[in-house]
Amino acid sequence: MANLFADPFNALFQFQQALDAFRTSGWLGSGPSSAGAYPPLNVFRKGDDIVLITELPGIRKSDLDIQVKGNTIRIAGSKAVQYGDNAALHRRERLAGRFDRAIAVPVEIDADRVKAEYRDGILALYLPRAERDKPKSITVG
Amino acid sequence: MATSQALEVQEKKELVSKEEKTVPARYFVPTTDIFETEDALTVVMELPGVDKEALDVNVENNVLRVEGRIDYSKYERMDPLYTEYNIGHFARSFTLSSKIDQQQISAQLEDGVLTLTLKKAKEAMPRRIAIS
Numbered sequence: 001m002a003n004l005f006a007d008p009f010n011a012l013f014q015f016q017q018a019l020d021a022f023r024t025s026g027w028l029g030s031g032p033s034s035a036g037a038y039p040p041l042n043v044f045r046k047g048d049d050i051v052l053i054t055e056l057p058g059i060r061k062s063d064l065d066i067q068v069k070g071n072t073i074r075i076a077g078s079k080a081v082q083y084g085d086n087a088a089l090h091r092r093e094r095l096a097g098r099f100d101r102a103i104a105v106p107v108e109i110d111a112d113r114v115k116a117e118y119r120d121g122i123l124a125l126y127l128p129r130a131e132r133d134k135p136k137s138i139t140v141g
Numbered sequence: 142m143a144t145s146q147a148l149e150v151q152e153k154k155e156l157v158s159k160e161e162k163t164v165p166a167r168y169f170v171p172t173t174d175i176f177e178t179e180d181a182l183t184v185v186m187e188l189p190g191v192d193k194e195a196l197d198v199n200v201e202n203n204v205l206r207v208e209g210r211i212d213y214s215k216y217e218r219m220d221p222l223y224t225e226y227n228i229g230h231f232a233r234s235f236t237l238s239s240k241i242d243q244q245q246i247s248a249q250l251e252d253g254v255l256t257l258t259l260k261k262a263k264e265a266m267p268r269r270i271a272i273s
Contacts, residue, residue: 012166012213019224038148040226044219051219055189055226057253079148083176087183090175094187097148121189121253 038099039075039123048134050105050127057121058094064118066125068111073125076100108133150225156232167229171209175235179267182241182259188231189253196250198257200243206234207255240264 019042039054052073056064059079067074081096083089108130115126156168174185184205188196191209198207209231216228237259245260 009165015213015216015221016167016227018221019227038150040150041223042221042226042228043223044216045222046219050222055253057187057189059252081174081185083174084178084183087176087178090177090182092174093151093172094174094185095148095151095172097146099148118252120192120250121187 037101039101041101041103043105046126048129050107050109050129052103052105052125052127054123055121056118056123059121061118064123066116068109068114068127070111071107071109072102072104073109073114073127074100074102075123075125153226155229158232167227168232169227169229170233171207171231173233180261182237182261184235184255184257184259186231186233186255186257187253188250188255190228191231191250191253191255193250196248196255198246198248198255200237200241200246200259203237203241204234205237205241205257205259206232207257208232209255 039056042053044051044053054075056077056079058081059077063077063079065074065076067076076099078098079096081094105127110128110130113128117124117126151172154170156170158168162168171186171188173187176183184207186207188207188209190211192212195210195212196208198205200206211228211230213228240262241259242262247258249256249258
């Protein structure tokens with residue numbers, strides 16, 4: 001995995017293949033409100049930690065509500081789509097409404113060190129793995 | 142408006158283009174709203190993950206073309222564990238129906254949403270004719 005991004009184009013294809021392969025996996029399990037709900041999520045592993053990325057374009061930071069309890073993360077909020085007065089609509093594809101999704105991650109999270117970042121319509125949550133949940137290396141004596 | 146309604150997942154549509162790209166990368170069609178007022182045509186596009194610097198907007202032969210590239214380097218040293226959507230660049234073009242003043246196009250990118258205001262050309266604006 002170390003040389004995964006050695007060549008940018010090759011890396012891109014490998015990355016896409018990996019994404020496709022994991023698309024159908026049941027990693028998050030079938031919790032009460034996990035897969036299929038809004039917003040769609042991508043989950044990555046970065047070293048020991050988990051990174052959760054989701055596309056939420058057009059949502060104000062103040063309209064986002066993120067909560068962490070145990071190994072469950074809740075992402076809730078609302079999205080508004082507005083047109084001016086007297087506007088004639090040609091095309092209407094963007095959806096507005098509210099959302100509320102809870103995801104249970106299969107590792108223990110250090111809730112105090114969770115970081116959230118919202119930039120260019122992408123929400124990234126950095127979930128550090130709890131120190132006591134990290135695997136221990138055992139040296140062969 | 143309908144903010145009490147629950148949001149549904151919109152599957153990302155991959156772009157099927159007549160022209161081919163030299164770089165083999167995935168392109169998706171951004172979800173778009175277009176509406177018209179008396180003096181302007183407004184195009185609102187969702188381009189999550191596209192930075193201001195990586196966005197191209199141009200109007201040529203009455204075709205409005207928007208291309209936004211995402212930064213793959215942000216995904217470096219990360220292994221995907223579970224995914225529900227794919228990532229890629231965005232591209233979409235529209236043939237403009239009404240005459241647009243090409244000098245007066247303004248663009249604004251905020252929270253991954255691009256708002257383009259295309260002012261209508263003078264001759265395309267509705268005119269009130271006074272009866273003498």
